[in-house]
Amino acid sequence: MLQVAFIQENKEDIIARLAKRNIDATEMINEAIAFDEDRKAIQTKLDSTKAESNTLSKEIGHLYKSGEAQKANILKEKTTQLKEVTKTLEQELNNKIKALADVLYKIPNVPNPIVPAGNTDEDNEETLRVGDIPKLHANALPHWELAKKYNIIDFELGNKITGAGFPVYIGKGARLQRALITYFLDKNTEAGYTEYQVPHLVNEASGFGTGQLPDKEGQMYHVAEDNLYLIPTAEVPATNMFRDTLLNESDLPIQITGYTPCFRREAGSYGAHVRGLNRLHQFDKVEILRVEHPEHSYKALDSMVKHVQEILEDLKLPYRILRLCGGDLGFTSALTYDFEVFSTAQDRWLEVSSVSNFETFQANRLKLRFKNSEGKNELCHTLNGSSLALPRILAGILENYQTEDGIKIPEVLIPYTGFDMIS
Template identity: 65%
Template sequence: MLQLAYIRENKDQVVAGLTKRRFANAEDVINQVIELDDLRKSTQQKHDQVLSESNALSKEIGALMKAGKKDEAEQVKQKTADLKVEGKTLAENLAQYEKDLKAVLYTVPNVPNEHVPEGNGENDNITIEEHGTIPTLAEGSLPHWELIKQYDIIDFELGNKITGAGFPVYKGKGARLQRALVNYFLDQAVKAGYQEIQPPILINEDSGYGTGQLPDKDGQMYFVREENFYMIPTAEVPITNMYRDVIVSADELPIKNVGFTPCFRREAGSWGAHVRGLNRLHQFDKVEIVEIHHPDNSYAALERMCGHVKSLLESLNLPYRVLNLCGGDLGFTSAQTFDMEVYSAAQEKWLEVSSVSNFETYQANRLRLRSKGEDNKTFLLHTLNGSALALPRILAAILENNQTPEGIKIPEVLIPYTGFDIIN
């Protein structure tokens, strides 16, 4: 959530940034925020004045009673009664203005960093790096949704029987390869200095608001009505919320955590060939890295996090490219995001496997995640996260790019984890 002081002091910059990310009616919404804040401030001032006057009159009543001036004391009592009524009305108005202000602020996305390019959507994202050689497959090579049937390693029909579409069952070497990827990604993150976390996969409403999934992604999350819990769309949510309402000491920074969880997304409105097979699921596994930094250090950290993801892709011998997302394709809470995509040779297209983002103070302001400077004043920290990595499309690319007449070869770095070097 954007800070009110930042909005007021940098109104033109905020409006320009929101326009860059194609946020509708940016200036009108920001004007509404400022107007509500003005109402809140003036009402608070009036309420404080009424409270102060009421307290002063209460003392005056005591003095008048001691002086035997009962009639005058009764008149003052009537004034205090009137002030109490006025104060109650002002308090109710103040609470409503604060509620309305927060509701509007929750609809306002983050302001993009100056290095975010202009653009309306994914076609305007900027490719800043490509790595690796796109494999040339033999004639008759198959997409992964055919390969998994041929080798009986993932069963979508069985998942549909148990739950529904988008909930696959991993079997035999498919399950072992899935587990191998999780363990490999976790081990590499721990070697890179991340602390492993195993968080809950259900969150409460406060956690959803804390990292910005609510109210923005309300309809995309699975909801458990009886307990008012949400199933997590990513491990970012519970791990970052570990620091909600926390003042982090300077010697604790930077904070680097990694967690593996299943992730759940309704993906309402998704259909077509681009979501076939493992390309888009309702339940999938992901290893997530989450970092918390002093504002001065967060963009250097963003670069290092991208480097960590790239090193994983290179070790798996997967050709990849890095995209700097344009304003129109930027996630709601992000100030800057880099997407990593791997090339799927059988599908002949790029598949997103990781997003690495800096949220600057946007999440921290919602979370009240702070630290203290040398002057002992608190300031908001910067939060970052990235997929390292999401498994379904990585698995799809491994299956497709490594298929041979003899079977599907396993990347060398995974063989110690799988215990086999080929699926046949």
């Protein structure tokens, strides 16, 4: 959530930068400024009314002590009127604060100046491409066919148990999945991230804190009876550990990693491009998250990008990095780099990671601050990234490592799987 003071000081720049998202934010920005000015005016009236009431109350006390009860009673009627005015003003103030918050919740984060303009993923900017595309044998198959051939993932069984998008992993498929999770966590902890196990459901305040709520796209699963939400990513519970927190500058940076299943409704996702593991309602993901000093957050973002690169290079998968354009940028992000692995059997790129800097956008919602060297409270910057999301990584491994004799296991994973081939 943008700070009102920031909006007031940078109105034209914010409107111009939000235009990169293909949004005309003029009306929302003007509304936010107007609501805040109204809020300040009501607050001033309220403070003045309370001050007058307090002054009269003291005077009434003196009059009673002086035996001037009649004068005191006249003033008492005035204080009664002031209390009614106070009550009305407090209600007006609360309404205005809510109206301001409602507008602010609708305004997305301001893109970093280096975010390219664009409407769709076709306008994303490729910044790096690494690795050679493997040459597969003539009878190469997409991963959903390989999963069936070697009985390692059963999509139909998941459909029977729950519905489409909930696969069942079997035998070596399950062990490969577990190996990837453990390997990712080991890489992250070796890089200085502390591992956490976090809840898989969150409350409404947590959803608002990281920007998943209000849920504009209906992507979160909601447990209505308890008003809890299944997490779409470990980012939500992990970041909310710091909601309403005041850190010391010496506490920064904070580096966290964690594995969770993730749940996304993926409403409106149909067609061949979402077959198999390409898009799921439940999937596994290992996340990295950082809470940073504002001066260091973009250096931290570069470090996170490099870290994900190293993992993909260890797996020897061909990948590319994209700087997302304004039209493809997530609601809460100021700058995002997507990693995509090339699926040779499908002849297409598959997104496997997003690494983002949210600057103060989440921290403002979370009230996540630190005390700086001058003793003043300052908003932190938050960042997170997939390290990595498993479904498409697994798809990439199955498809790119397939041979006529079976599927080879990437060398780096063999100590974790205990086998070097699925056949």
